[in-house]
Amino acid sequence: MPPVHNLQELRRSASLATKVFIQRDYSDGTICQFQTKFPPELDSRIERQLFEETVKTLNGFYAEAEKIGGSSYLEGCLACATAYFIFLCMETHYEKVLKKISRYIQEQNEKIFAPRGLLLTDPVERGMRVIEISIYEDRCSSGSSSSGSSSGSGSSSGGGGGAGAR
Amino acid sequence: HKKKKIAARRKWEVFPGRNKFFCNGRIMMARQTGVFYLTLVLILVTSGLFFAFDCPYLAVKITPAIPAVAGILFFFVMGTLLRTSFSDPGVLPRATPDEAADLERQIDIANGTSSGGYRPPPRTKEVIINGQTVKLKYCFTCKIFRPPRASHCSLCDNCVERFDHHCPWVGNCVGKRNYRFFYMFILSLSFLTVFIFAFVITHVILRSQQTGFLNALKDSPASVLEAVVCFFSVWSIVGLSGFHTYLISSNQTTNEDIKGSWSNKRGKENYNPYSYGNIFTNCCVALCGPISPSLIDRRGYIQPDTPQPAAPSNGITMYGATQSQSDMCDQDQCIQSTKFVLQAAATPLLQSEPSLTSDELHLPGKPGLGTPCASLTLGPPTPPASMPNLAEATLADVMPRKDEHMGHQFLTPDEAPSPPRLLAAGSPLAHSRTMHVLGLASQDSLHEDSVRGLVKLSSV
Numbered sequence: 001m002p003p004v005h006n007l008q009e010l011r012r013s014a015s016l017a018t019k020v021f022i023q024r025d026y027s028d029g030t031i032c033q034f035q036t037k038f039p040p041e042l043d044s045r046i047e048r049q050l051f052e053e054t055v056k057t058l059n060g061f062y063a064e065a066e067k068i069g070g071s072s073y074l075e076g077c078l079a080c081a082t083a084y085f086i087f088l089c090m091e092t093h094y095e096k097v098l099k100k101i102s103r104y105i106q107e108q109n110e111k112i113f114a115p116r117g118l119l120l121t122d123p124v125e126r127g128m129r130v131i132e133i134s135i136y137e138d139r140c141s142s143g144s145s146s147s148g149s150s151s152g153s154g155s156s157s158g159g160g161g162g163a164g165a166r
Numbered sequence: 167h168k169k170k171k172i173a174a175r176r177k178w179e180v181f182p183g184r185n186k187f188f189c190n191g192r193i194m195m196a197r198q199t200g201v202f203y204l205t206l207v208l209i210l211v212t213s214g215l216f217f218a219f220d221c222p223y224l225a226v227k228i229t230p231a232i233p234a235v236a237g238i239l240f241f242f243v244m245g246t247l248l249r250t251s252f253s254d255p256g257v258l259p260r261a262t263p264d265e266a267a268d269l270e271r272q273i274d275i276a277n278g279t280s281s282g283g284y285r286p287p288p289r290t291k292e293v294i295i296n297g298q299t300v301k302l303k304y305c306f307t308c309k310i311f312r313p314p315r316a317s318h319c320s321l322c323d324n325c326v327e328r329f330d331h332h333c334p335w336v337g338n339c340v341g342k343r344n345y346r347f348f349y350m351f352i353l354s355l356s357f358l359t360v361f362i363f364a365f366v367i368t369h370v371i372l373r374s375q376q377t378g379f380l381n382a383l384k385d386s387p388a389s390v391l392e393a394v395v396c397f398f399s400v401w402s403i404v405g406l407s408g409f410h411t412y413l414i415s416s417n418q419t420t421n422e423d424i425k426g427s428w429s430n431k432r433g434k435e436n437y438n439p440y441s442y443g444n445i446f447t448n449c450c451v452a453l454c455g456p457i458s459p460s461l462i463d464r465r466g467y468i469q470p471d472t473p474q475p476a477a478p479s480n481g482i483t484m485y486g487a488t489q490s491q492s493d494m495c496d497q498d499q500c501i502q503s504t505k506f507v508l509q510a511a512a513t514p515l516l517q518s519e520p521s522l523t524s525d526e527l528h529l530p531g532k533p534g535l536g537t538p539c540a541s542l543t544l545g546p547p548t549p550p551a552s553m554p555n556l557a558e559a560t561l562a563d564v565m566p567r568k569d570e571h572m573g574h575q576f577l578t579p580d581e582a583p584s585p586p587r588l589l590a591a592g593s594p595l596a597h598s599r600t601m602h603v604l605g606l607a608s609q610d611s612l613h614e615d616s617v618r619g620l621v622k623l624s625s626v
Contacts, residue, residue, distance in 0.1 A: 019264050026293040026302070029440055030314055030328065068455050076454025080350065083245040094456045127259040127461045129310060 015137045022055065022131040032062040034123070034131055045135065046116050054108055054120075055131070058101065065097035098124060178464040182260055183324040191464035193252040195337045196322050202251055202337030209247070209355075212395050213240050216362050219388040220369045227372060232365060239358040246351035247336060254460040255341030256327035258308060258316060266309035273304070298439035315440070317421055327458075331420040340420075343460065346453050349410050356400075356407045363396035414452045415445040 020042060025035040036055045038048045075093060079086050105122050113120055113133075121132035178191035186195050195202070213236070221233040261269065273289050291302040291311055302311045305318050308325045312318070317329035319339050328342035340348045366389045373382035383390060413423060417440050422428060428438035442448050 019268065021265060021268050024313065026295055026300070026314055029295050066456055066458070068451050072456050073450055073454045075456075076346075076450075080346075080453070083242055084249055084347070085245075092457055092459075094458055098459065124459075124461070126262065126265065127310075128458075129258070129261070129313075130265060132265070 017135045017137040020133045020135065022133065024129060025059075031066050032123075032128055033059045039133075041135065042118070042133065045118055046113070050112055054112070057104065058123075058131070061097055061101045061104065065094045065101075174467045176464070177462070177466045177468055180468060181462070181464070183257065184322050185257075185324070187464065188252075194254050194464060195251055196332065196334075196339065198321070198334065199337040201334040205247070205335045208395065208399075209240075209243060212362065212392050213358070215388040215392050216366065219386050220362075220366055220392070223373070223386075224365055224369055228368075236358070236361060236365075239354055239361060242354040243351065243358050246347050246354060249347040250333075250340070250344050250351050251336045251338050253338075253344045253347065254462060254464070255339040256329075256343040256458070257322075257339075257341075257460075257462050258310065258313070258325040258327060259462050260307075261309040269304075269309065269311070296439035298437065300439065315419060315422070328419060329421055343457060346457075349407075349414065349453065352403055352407045352410060356404045359396050359399045359403055362392060363400060366392045366396065415448050417441040417448040417452065 018041065020039045022034050022039065025033045027033075034055050036052050036059075038051060042051060072093060102122050102124070105120050109120055117136040119134040119136065121134070123129070123131050126132055176191050178187040178194075181187070184197045186197055186199065187193065188195070216236065217233060221236065224232045276289070289304045291304075293300055293302060293314070295314060300314050302314060304310070305312050305325050307318060307323060310325065312325055313327060315328045316325050318325045319329065319332050321332050322339055324339070326339050326341035328345070330340040330345055330348075332339045333348070336348065336351070338344070369386065370379075370382050370389055370393075373385060376382075377385065410420075413420060416438065418428060418438060422438075427436070429436050442451060
């Protein structure tokens with residue numbers, strides 16, 4: 001199966017060391033909040049404060065999404081009045097906040113986590129249960145890395161021909 | 167190498183729970199839907215008879231507002247019924263293999279045992295919510311610690327958030343995401359039942375005044391049928407509405423109430439930690455609070471190498487893909503420098519656009535009356551699981567119909583399928599072509615990130 005074969009070739013370059021899972025914090029009830037406890041595996045990889053700030057911001061976003069107040073009631077009543085037809089054309093407040101969250105996570109990955117060899121996965125991909133942080137191992141020198149990238153590009157654009165280039 | 171076009175499959179096709187999907191994943195129901203069809207038929211037939219036989223007389227004799235109000239009520243009943251039945255009740259996706267492994271490792275550490283061949287004793291985690299100690303149970307099927315108020319439905323084989331009960335009459339579980347639709351359904355059905363009953367009686371009485379009672383019955387035989395159906399429905403449905411009104415006002419689920427989890431009296435030890443204190447807030451939150459999106463992404467495309475969630479123990483294995491993946495991970499291959507990782511992160515993370523607006527399907531309905539969850543109010547409360555079994559045993563095969571038939575009948579709202587983010591990333595043509603080679607993917611996979619990172623690197 002050529003596409004999968006390509007994928008596997010490319011995947012060899014990525015060396016995933018381990019994954020850390022930040023679990024949910026249920027002390028406030030069933031609202032979506034994550035624990036801000038600093039996992040020991042990240043001790044050498046990222047500053048505690050940066051990590052906590054990220055998780056706290058995410059918690060803030062989720063709290064905003066699930067906030068019960070005037071606007072959410074209005075949305076709920078309007079939806080009920082239209083027999084929930086309105087969901088076919090309008091995005092709910094929760095969905096809008098989820099989009100904001102995914103943009104934020106991407107931004108965090110670019111600015112803070114990727115330079116440290118880490119990658120955050122959006123909790124919505126994991127059933128809102130965990131924040132998955134993947135820890136990458138940086139093993140090779142830049143010399144072999146450039147050859148790796150060129151062969152990678154070869155195989156990606158050649159559609160399988162690049163497999164032999166390695 | 168020939169580029170074989172692999173037909174991209176959608177996630178609902180490999181969904182591990184015991185659910186049925188229609189309309190290419192837009193509609194989601196439980197496996198046993200026979201009783202749901204009965205509900206539909208009862209509602210449609212009774213309302214149809216009412217509109218056909220009683221309304222003409224009543225509209226002329228009394229006021230045309232009667233069929234109008236009945237029409238609105240009927241529309242609401244069908245809308246909420248279909249929304250309850252077709253939407254995702256709040257199913258929790260099963261743990262990915264990495265997650266499950268991590269949890270099991272933690273359990274082993276806590277238990278002090280090495281991972282043996284046998285299943286360790288069920289583990290519970292305790293959390294303190296608003297001062298109340300709540301035990302979170304570990305679900306062996308889904309390989310997760312269930313969030314508070316979640317429960318595993320044995321009929322659908324899913325963990326459902328804020329699990330209320332499995333209702334055979336609507337053919338679905340009732341959980342966090344569709345509880346308000348369910349409540350609106352039984353409430354509007356109560357009104358409709360009472361309405362129809364009242365006006366059928368009025369109709370017969372008015373006719374009797376003109377032509378005598380027996381002649382009145384002969385002139386409109388449908389009224390008799392409607393009156394009978396309504397009479398038996400009223401007690402159960404109105405009772406059920408009352409019961410759920412009580413549950414909503416105290417912010418409990420049927421599950422919790424039946425188990426007697428929380429005591430009602432103030433000042434007692436096991437008070438309900440989820441209640442907001444006053445009835446008004448509890449009601450508002452339950453009915454008008456925010457609706458969380460579906461977490462299972464039924465219509466997303468499966469990526470061939472994505473780690474599939476933990477397989478159920480009945481033999482269906484999806485570990486093939488993950489095994490090869492882990493082999494790749496373990497290979498001592500070079501990783502590019504952090505620049506590559508930066509590039510990987512720089513490309514838009516593939517996140518499945520949760521089909522949020524598209525998974526609630528509203529369909530035009532037909533008249534009728536039903537007795538949803540009637541058995542709940544009859545006699546002492548029975549555990550939710552036993553009811554459907556009873557219903558199943560007696561009514562499961564009442565309406566044998568093909569599932570596909572249902573799908574074809576309905577008008578599906580025009581919606582654009584959520585475009586795989588790869589193509590929508592706005593990347594150069596080579597990039598998108600490469601993505602095609604890699605296959606349509608809509609689930610974030612770390613390895614996919616690295617792949618895209620590499621590709622982006624190549625296009626730099």
